[in-house]
Amino acid sequence: MAHTAVIAGVGPGLGESLARKFVDEGCQVGLFARSTDYLEELKSDLGDDALAVPTDITDPEAVEAGFRAVRDAFGPADILVNHASGGSWTGLQGISPDQFERAWRTSAYGSLLCSQEAVDDMLDDDGGTIIFTGATSAVRGRGGALGFSAAKFAVRGMAESMARELGPDGIHVAHVVIDGQIETPEVRELQPDRDEDDYLDPDAIADSYWHLVTQDRSAWTLELDVRPHVEEF
Numbered sequence: 001m002a003h004t005a006v007i008a009g010v011g012p013g014l015g016e017s018l019a020r021k022f023v024d025e026g027c028q029v030g031l032f033a034r035s036t037d038y039l040e041e042l043k044s045d046l047g048d049d050a051l052a053v054p055t056d057i058t059d060p061e062a063v064e065a066g067f068r069a070v071r072d073a074f075g076p077a078d079i080l081v082n083h084a085s086g087g088s089w090t091g092l093q094g095i096s097p098d099q100f101e102r103a104w105r106t107s108a109y110g111s112l113l114c115s116q117e118a119v120d121d122m123l124d125d126d127g128g129t130i131i132f133t134g135a136t137s138a139v140r141g142r143g144g145a146l147g148f149s150a151a152k153f154a155v156r157g158m159a160e161s162m163a164r165e166l167g168p169d170g171i172h173v174a175h176v177v178i179d180g181q182i183e184t185p186e187v188r189e190l191q192p193d194r195d196e197d198d199y200l201d202p203d204a205i206a207d208s209y210w211h212l213v214t215q216d217r218s219a220w221t222l223e224l225d226v227r228p229h230v231e232e233f
Contacts, residue, residue, distance in 0.1 A: 003027040003213070004074045006067065008057050008114045009084025011035070013182050014133070014202040016042060018081055021206035023049045027079065030070035032057060032114075057084055057110035067117040076121035078128035079213055082111035082155070085133070087148030095146050103147030108154040115162065119171065127170025129213045132159040134177045163222050172220045174212045178205070179227035200228055 005022045009015055010033045022029050023046050031039050032055040039052035051073045055066040070077060087103030088095060115130055122128035137145060138152035159175035166173055180200045205226055212221055 003079050004030070004070065004077045005079035005081070006030040006032060006070055006077050006114065006118060007081045007083055008032040008055075008110065009082070009133075010039065010042065012038075014178075014205055015083050017202035017206040018083070018209055019046060019050065021203070021210055022079070023047070025210055028074035030066065030074070030077070032066055033084075057114055058105040060113055063110075063113040063117055067114075067121075071121070076125055077118045078122055078125060080114055080118035080128070080130045081133065081209065082114055082130065083133045084110050085135070085148070085151065085155075087145065087151055089145050089148070091144045092146055100147045100150070103151040104154060107148075107151035108158060111155055111158060115158075119166065122166075122171050123169060127172070127217075129172045129174070130159075130162065130166075131209055131212055132156070132173075132175045134159075134175050136177065136179045138175070138177060160222065163220075167220065170217065172212070172215065172217070174221050175223045176205075176209065176212075177223065177225045179225055200226060 005027045007015060007018050007029060010019055010031045019029055019031055019042060028049045030051050030053050031043060032053050033039055034054065034056055036054045039054060043050045043052035051070060053066045053069050056062045084106050086106040088099040111132060118130060132155050134156055135152050137149040138156040141149045156175055159173055163173035182200045182202050208224060208226060215221060
C-alpha cells in the first residue's frame, strides 16, 4: 500500500533526508515549512511524489489548509513527522515571554495541530504512524536554552500520552531523541575542523524513522535514542 506522509518542519539536514527517504520508499510526501523558495527547490528535485506546502504550523487555519492540499493531491495522511522546533538560546533572565511562547508554539502547539489533522485521517483508515523529533533537551534540561528545553519536554510528554491513547486504534506514536548534532552544510561550514565521527548522519537517522513506520504492529517502539557511535575500549 502506498503511504501518504506529511513532514512538518522541512529544512536542510534531517528534514530533507526524511523527505528523500520516504519518497525513495514509495511514499507521496507533503512538505510543510515556512520557506517557500527552499520547499519549491526540494519539491522540484523530488518530483511528482512530493508537494511543497508553505505552512505556518502555529496557525490552525494554515495547518488545516495544508492537510487539505495533501489530501487533494495524494489522499489521506497515514504518516506524520512532527519535526519543527525552535527557541532562542537564552536562559531564565534573558528570555522574554514572547520568545518562550514562540518556542512552545513551534514545537508543541504546532505538533498538536498537525497531529489532530493527521489522526482524523488515520482513524478513518487503517491507522498510521506519528513520529516526534526530540532532542537531548527533551530528557535533560540544558542551561541557557530554557525555551527550547521546555518545549521539547512538552513534546515528549505529548508523544508518550498519544502513544498510549492511540495505540489501541492502530496508530503508532514514537519519540526520537536526537542525542547529538546532525551534520548539515551550515554546521560543517561553521565547524570545518570538527571530527566527522562527532556528527550524526541525517540519512542514517532517516533510515531509523522509516523502520519505525514499517515496524510490526505487535511490538511498537515508544522512544528511540539516536546518538553518535562511540567505541568502547
